Amino acid sequence: MSIKERFPDGPEPLYLVDGTSFLYRGFYAYPDLQRSDGMPTNAIFIVLRILLRILREERPKYLGFIMDGKGPTFRHELFEPYKAQRPRMPEDMAVQIDPLREAVQLMGLHLLVSEGVEADDCIASLAARHKEERPVVIVGSDKDLKQCLDEQVVLWDPAGKREKVTTLDIFCEETGLTPAQWPDFQALTGDSSDNIPGIPGVGPKTAEKIMAQAATLEDLRDGGAERLPDKLRAKVTEHMEKVFLYRELTRMRTDCCEEHGLEQLRVQPLHTDDLFDFLTTFEFRSLARDLRSMVPEAPTAAEPVAAATGQASLFGTAAPVPSVPPLTLHKAEQPDQLPNPDDALVGLVSMDNGLRIAVQSREEIGSEQQYTGSLPELIDYLARARTVVCPDVHDLLRSDAAWDALPLERWFDLSLAAYLLNPEERNYSWDRLHQSLFQSDPDDPEGHEPADLHPDAQAGAALLYLERVRPKLHAANLETLLRDVELPLLPVLAAMERQGIHLDKQAFRAFLDEVQERIDELTKEIHELAGENFNIRSSQQMAVVLFDKLGLKPAGKTPGGALSTANQVLEKIRSAHPIVEAILQFRMLEKLRSTYLAPLPRLMDDNGRLHTHFNLTATATGRLSSSGPNLQNIPIRGPQGKRMRACFTATPGNLLAAADYSQIELRVLAHFSQDPALLDAFAQDEDIHSRTAALLFDKDSPQAVSGEERRSAKTINFGLIYGMGPQRLARELQVPLSEAKSFIERYFERLATLKAFYDTIVEDAATHGYVTTLAGRRRLLPGLHSRNQQMVSQAKRQAVNTVIQGSAADVIKLAMLAAHQDTVLQELNAPLILQVHDELLLEASESVALQAGERLVEIMQNVTELRVPLRVDMGVGHNWAEAH
């Protein structure tokens, strides 16, 4: 939704862009971006990208682009330290300002330079002046700007991955304040980036309390402070005078920039040719592309446009692929003029402004087009093709369930292909894959030159990418995995995501209230024990209080060298001071609150359900990941964990069934290693940790093992699975490093077959450069040949870990596919709704949930045959806790 759509039918909104803040942000966000002659262009790039996006998506009629002037402002006169800690603007940024101004004007936008005041003041003034007659959209991120919010004034931060819109309502809900109170609030807390100190020890939480007693600083001075606790009152009174000054600094003026009337802010037509030249001169190819997509008549690049020129064809090497005719962006009446797709390859790329299509048949590569027809028609059309090549099928399936209609065998997913070839890249976005076409790749056995490809040819580029990636997949034996597992999993995941899981809002709310109350109590208690108010969430402040002020003995350091306040460290000094206990409690509850209790309810849909994203290309081992929200790390242990999971419920009339593989990783390990002890233990369905403990501690039977011994064995068993090093093991077991090392030695002595297996994997990895899992998934391990011993050890552990964990991931993926396709579950109307690595959740009506759960167990247990049986535990209940 564009911002504009929030104000339907009214007058045209005025957009005010905080240029300076985006200038800084761009400068630091993309430190390396520069023109080929070395001129830094990062700040210009970001700002122009944002502006182009605003023009494209918002089509504003009135817009002001506001930048700070050069000189000092009235704030520096009021308060000498103001922004004093800020270094002078870096030279690399300064040189970008003039070109940026030029570009802004070429875009037909009105540029305001604030002299003697800051850009913020200018924005506040313009907003105040125009908000009565029309909506105002402030485009920026500075939190000072929140004081401008009003019924008709919204704050929009478009940069970054998740854009943010702040309205008056959101602001009030988040802070409990009115925008007019915001400067008072900021004066109390201070602002480190502007070098405004605020009252020491007063953070947002305390400031909130103060503001609850006194709505303004004046109220506070004239008696409001009396209502505060003694210590706080003393502090407030002491700083009262200065706080008024701070407010002057954060409060924005609303009486400047008077010379800029509405007419001057009217957006003018783009100077298309000049702007295009500008973008070309600064080598902003993607921006030039954006511009062309906005203005079809914009000039195309000088060089001839050719996709895949001279590249080997998919249809053999005989005929060179014909070059693509120059692209024109049809605004067209489709799909009548799309070429015949029968048995052709179709490239399909989803861009911001729509779908792009290129068709490659035996005869020719058609020109690339923007698709503007209906989705069902497109799907019918694509169904006739041989293969539809798409950079992110998951994204399409998510966007519209109609895509499920396209037969699975049609799809080819480029991100999946790239992921399977090397699962350790962190980014498989089309942006990235597309870029890689233009770089020569030393690892490419085909020795492709960088593509000579028109930047506009997105769908054409997808076809080219396919040509490059297919031989690699073939060589790596990954085609089957892609075709039979990963790709078919996409609709399964999309269906699970759409289904979502129901959250009991009332129960959650009650939980949150209790936790919040306890957190408040603990905060008070900790501050009293410490003798001062400090930010308990800040590990740095905490270290000062504990180790300097209270003189406790630090029991460890962070990797960075700072004194650590990690829980494990605090546990050690638990008895040294009562504050430690309180802090540990606080930490636990605060984690619970900030990670789960507070954010999850906000993510619920109208039916009270949460929809996560299951990502198939996120982990190096082949596991799924879950995000937005992450439903794979919901607490389970302890009373809180149980209560939390009890909030995940079936909708009334339904039940949840939870089925989890028992010890799947250790079973996989037993399968691969064929260790007799492990095989036997699983064949007898014995407790595996007791069994290893008996071996480790020379016990005649697993029954003779003590609880402590079993725990040690369990830790090292898991250590092996997770590729834990001796350091980590020592920490987990709370024993010296030497002891952990000898413990590992003994483990491998007693389980010699495991040792042999471990060695085989490492050898294998060293010869091939990679390891493979049960389903043929690969992970490259270049670290194995590093000169750095630590890297080598890590790579060895990763090798073992990947084989075990990745194979387990393969198994459950197969189970998910089987469950999704299972006709029994389909007839029972029992869809999968969640996967948590070794656990599957389904929801079904009360009458059939148990039956469905049992069917799921059957599917999971029989999905593949290992040398040990697969065991699945299952439970049914009204909520996730009960079902376990």
Add this chain to the structure above:
DNA sequence: GCGAAGCA
């Protein structure tokens, strides 16, 4: 060990 997420 790995991935997601909150916080300073």
Add this chain to the structure above:
DNA sequence: TGCTTCGC
């Protein structure tokens, strides 16, 4: 960005 903590 680094630190911390949750899950597996």
